[in-house]
Amino acid sequence: TIRVQFEGKREFLNPMGVVQGGFVAAMLDDTLGPALVCTLPPGHFAPTIELKVNFIKPAPLGVLIGEGRLVARGGTIAFLAGELRTGGGELVATATATARIVTTPPR
Numbered sequence: 001t002i003r004v005q006f007e008g009k010r011e012f013l014n015p016m017g018v019v020q021g022g023f024v025a026a027m028l029d030d031t032l033g034p035a036l037v038c039t040l041p042p043g044h045f046a047p048t049i050e051l052k053v054n055f056i057k058p059a060p061l062g063v064l065i066g067e068g069r070l071v072a073r074g075g076t077i078a079f080l081a082g083e084l085r086t087g088g089g090e091l092v093a094t095a096t097a098t099a100r101i102v103t104t105p106p107r
Contacts, residue, residue, distance in 0.1 A: 002035040004066040006084075008059055018058035024084060025053045028095035031066030032080040036099055039070060046078060046099040054094045063087030076101045 006027045014020040029051055036046045068082030080097045 001067065001069045002031065002038065004031045004034065004068070006030075006064045006066060008061045008064050010061065013061070016058070018060060019064075021053070021055055024055065024059050024093050025051065025095070027064060027066055028053055028068075028082060028084055028093060029097065031068040031084070032082050032095060032097045033068075033099065035068035035070050035080055035082070036073070036078050036101075039073070040101065043103055044101060045104045046101050048097050049100050050098040052096050056091050056093055059084070059092045060086060064092065071096075073101075 008019040012019045012023045029048055033046060033048060040046065065085050065087065066082060068080060071079040071081050078099045078101060080099060082095055083091060084093045085091055
């Protein structure tokens with residue numbers, strides 16, 4: 001499990017005055033991915049191959065907290081889940097993802 005803090009900024013707002021859903025999805029992707037990557041050995045990475053987001057309520061300006069967890073992991077595929085909440089703990093969105101474990105090319 002991993003906890004990540006984000007900042008909902010004015011630049012992220014849609015015409016309705018709340019954080020645009022694409023930014024919310026990106027925050028969740030950047031929460032779920034590290035929950036897996038921190039378990040991998042050096043030289044491995046896990047790009048997201050599928051991400052599903054459920055928008056529960058509008059994301060406001062300010063602190064947003066992501067919590068992600070590894071649900072299951074095989075040899076090359078992993079399943080992840082998580083939530084994004086306001087700084088006060090209100091649920092904003094949930095997500096599930098599938099990631100593919102790959103070796104990174106040498107640099």
